[in-house]
Amino acid sequence: AVTINRADYTAPAYWIDTVDLCFDLDPAKTRVLNKMKLRRNTDLPVQALKLDGEELNLARVLVNGQGTSFKMEGKQLVLDNLPDEFELEIFTTTCPAKNTKLMGLYVSNDSFFTQCEAEGFRRITYFLDRPDVMAMYTVTLRADSTKYPVLLSNGNLVDSGKLEDGRHFAKWVDPHKKPSYLFALVAGQLVSREQRITSRAGKEHTLQVYVRPGDLDKTEHAMTSLMHSVAWDEARFGLPLDLERFMIVATSDFNMGAMENKGLNIFNTKYVLANQATATDVDFSNIESVVGHEYFHNWTGNRVTCRDWFQLSLKEGLTVFRDQEFSQDLCGEASARAVKRIEDVRVLRTAQFPEDAGPMSHPVRPDSYVEISNFYTVTIYEKGAEVVRMMQTLVGRDGFAKGMTLYFERHDGHAVTCDDFAQAIADANPQSELARLLPQFKRWYSQAGTPRVSAQGVYDAAAGTYTLTLGQNCAPTTGQGVKEPFVIPVGLGLLGADGKDLPLQLSGEPEARSTNGTRTVVLTQASETFTFTGIVAEPVPSILRGFTAPVVLEFDYTDAQLLHLLAHDSDPFNRWEAGQRLAVNRALSAIKSIAGSASDTGAAALDDAYIEAMRQVLRHPALDAAFKELVLTLPSETYLAEQLDTVDPQRIHAVREAMRQQLATRLHADWETVYAANHDTGAYTPDAVSSGRRALAGMALTHLCLAAVASGDPVWPGKTLQRFKDAGNMTDRFNALAALVSSGHSLAAQALQSFHAMFKDEALVIDKWFSLQVSAPDRGGNILPAVKQLMKHSDFSLRNPNRARSVISTYCQGNPAGFHRADAAGYVFWSERVIELDAINPQVAARLARALDRWSKLAEPYRSAAREAISRVAAKADLSKDTLEVVTRALA
Ligand code: HT7
Ligand code: ZN
DSSP states (O other): OOOEEGGGOOOOSEEEEEEEEEEEOOSSOEEEEEEEEEEEOTTSOOOOEEEBOOSOEEEEEEETTEEOOOEEETTEEEEOSOOSEEEEEEEEEEOGGGOTTOOEEEEETTEEEEEOTTTTGGGTSOBOOSTTOEEEEEEEEEEETTTOOEEEESSEEEEEEEOSTTEEEEEEEOSSOEEGGGOOEEEESOEEEEEEEEOTTSOEEEEEEEEOTTOGGGOHHHHHHHHHHHHHHHHHHOOOOOOSEEEEEEESOOSSSEEOOTTEEEEEGGGTOOOTTTOOHHHHHHHHHHHHHHHHTTTBTTTBEESSGGGHHHHHHHHHHHHHHHHHHHHOSHHHHHHHHHHHHHHIIIIIHHHHHSTTOOOSSOSEESOGGGGOOHIIIIIHHHHHHHHHHHHOHHHHHHHHHHHHHHHTTSEEOHHHHHHHHHHTOTTSHHHHHHHHHTHHHHOOSOOEEEEEEEEETTTTEEEEEEEEEOOOBTTBOOOOOOOEEEEEEEEOTTSOBOOOOBTTOSSOOOBTTBEEEEEOSSEEEEEEOOOOSOOEEEESTTOOSSOEEEOOOOHHHHHHHHHHOSSHHHHHHHHHHHHHHHHHHHHHHOOSOTTOOOTTSSOHHHHHHHHHHHHOSSSOHHHHHHHHSOOOHHHHHHTOSSBOHHHHHHHHHHHHHHHHHHTHHHHHHHHHHHSOOOSOOOOHHHHHHHHHHHHHHHHHHHHHHHHTOOHHHHHHHHHHHHOSSHHHHHHHHHHHHHHTOTHHHHHHHHHHHHTTTOHHHHHHHHHHHHTSOOSTTOHHHHHHHHHTSTTOOSSSHHHHIIIIIHHHHHOHHHHSOTTSHHHHHHHHHHHHHHTTOHHHHHHHHGGGTTGGGBOTTHHHHHHHHHHHHHTSTTOOHHHHHHHHHHHO
16 A cells, blocks of 8 residues: 655646536446636646546546547546646546445435545546635536426535436536535435524525435434524634525435535535434434534634645534534533533543554654544644644734634645644734744644653742642554653643632732633643742642643542532533543452452442542532533443553453442432432423433433442332433433443333334434444443344444444443443454455445454453454455455554
């Protein structure tokens, strides 16, 4: 496989100014006529034109209307001796019905869809398929008018009409130039919800959400989310919608979440369709953030795009940051914003930190890749968003908005780099810490790995000072043996004995400076000391408030300090974090202390102090339900695994399950109270407050069922089954079902069966039905046989990514104890599925292949067995470069 290096970037030898595409759509043989106007890039020496193409049948090539000679170099079509400006016509055919990779033009449920990012356009026609070639597109679609009444592409509909033989056509013109990865077409039997809106500037727009007939009653939330997105981008960043018409189309066959094609976003149905009967609160919230994300790309990605795919985080990190801010702003209340921040950090720490410590570790701006699809990662997206967030922290919220304005002034309509973005934010804020430290700050783009920040505090009673020494260190990653210090903003507070924030005055300063008791210091050296004065009694430090940097904080907190923070910290993130640290410490000592068998769980994992602290949280009159639910959720098995040098997944599972059981039995009366207080949320709305109450009520039910299974008490399982039957919305129904399943109660089987019967025609609900069963706690190795059985179910399909992921990925990546079996059967299953999927859809296979990324940390016998399974996959002939890259890196 060929490695592409960032350092090898050169500008394109030709520019494409206009593209005129004409499609005759037919599932078996679609004809594509592509007429382009090209111009030589006169900054470079004269070169041949090399056009990318993949799985195309080439029929004809004309230059200025004349037949011409050409040759094929691998997959590229090569033309030589060209004039400086010319028209090129290429006629090809493809077979969308056989396109199981879902890249390029494909058929799903008898409709046509496209997916061009990153390199799918070359599967539609020969092209300079790279993001720095931006052109104006005109697209004509021709198809059977009965089978494909709706014909959509980017931009504005300028013409449509009937053709002979029952066919019709539509002609679309996109008023903005764009890279090929933003091209899209859709054709099929679709219906739409439509909304007219007027922007702040008084412009009229039409918003449309297209779905299959029958799904229209599930489009209201997506439309509301889109309207909120349009209003938010105008209000927060002054960025208006630049199109008369903005369309979202849902498809049930999609490799990722959604795609920001200019004016014609294509979405996985999972991130569009929702009503209270079929979607949970989490689904509603995901839809809001994905609709926002794709809409925000209209400026950050589409108007200003990436020069090359190494700059992917330029658009993805920035757009994730924007969608996170959007969701927080829509929450309103500070406490709800904090809940969203905690959820985002939890994703970063459970998915990105392990990625950064494993074989696929790469900088936010990678230096090389074999298959770019493998680099749509949590590092590019989530860590990239944290890098943007740190910029905002360093220049302030208003300064960041000014920086965005300058970024668009400078780069609108161009394809640029991460450096260009950082430079614009810094230049707009010349007095800021970011401007002062820019070259060093940009190490966040170039260095992989998660820095560890160590902190030590010394209180000097005589001097009335508290001295905090912060150090930083980042372990080597592949190809980067030595790391230079990062710029790390650290939010700080000091809590007094009464739990209140102390005024923060650094020595040498004339007066105390802080906002809401917090101030941000900036760590730039390997080690630095910060001395606070006027401290009359030893404080408890609250460090990295709001999680101001994507680092691991090491501070040797005592239990008493953590309990103090959990009870009082004014920063909700660190308040939650204190509870997590208390739980992690207990879990790790139980895991390490288990001698003997994996089922010995170190009985005293949870002591009275911890249980009492959790009781106080549950009983707290001022804390939100959503926050309580987060505090009471134990750190995941994956997160616990990352805290260990050697991982025995069965031990971790046994300890965590024992902790869950203890929380269930020892807080039984409190769970009953919590359930009584929160289970009735009135008429359903997916707002933050009522979602939080439903989440906490669901958590209470799970614990009540767990306790009941242990005691043999039939009351709560019976009530839970009744709740399942009577629920007025999917969140309550699903939570009740999950409580029965996750507690292992015998009523679960009956509830699962009736759930399937109720929702047999709702694909997204059936995905949940599959996932729930394969993510249940493993009991004596029961999950793998269940997975195999479910794969025989008539509703299962390997070809539909959502369905394949709901069973296979959920099992391999979401159920560590079910997957990591001492008999290696989980790994054998994994290797067979990766190979099987690779022949159908390499992107789905390559993502599944990453389930064993952290194999080298496993204890024996898991480690050797995992390695063997990866080698088996790597040895398979004709593996896609997607999967080959993942397994090769794993074995390196
Ligand atoms: N920008 C979109 C990326 C995407 C994608 C990439 C590779 C293969 C299939 C894909 N579908 C969508 C998604 C986003 O970040 O908005
Ligand atoms: Zn994106």
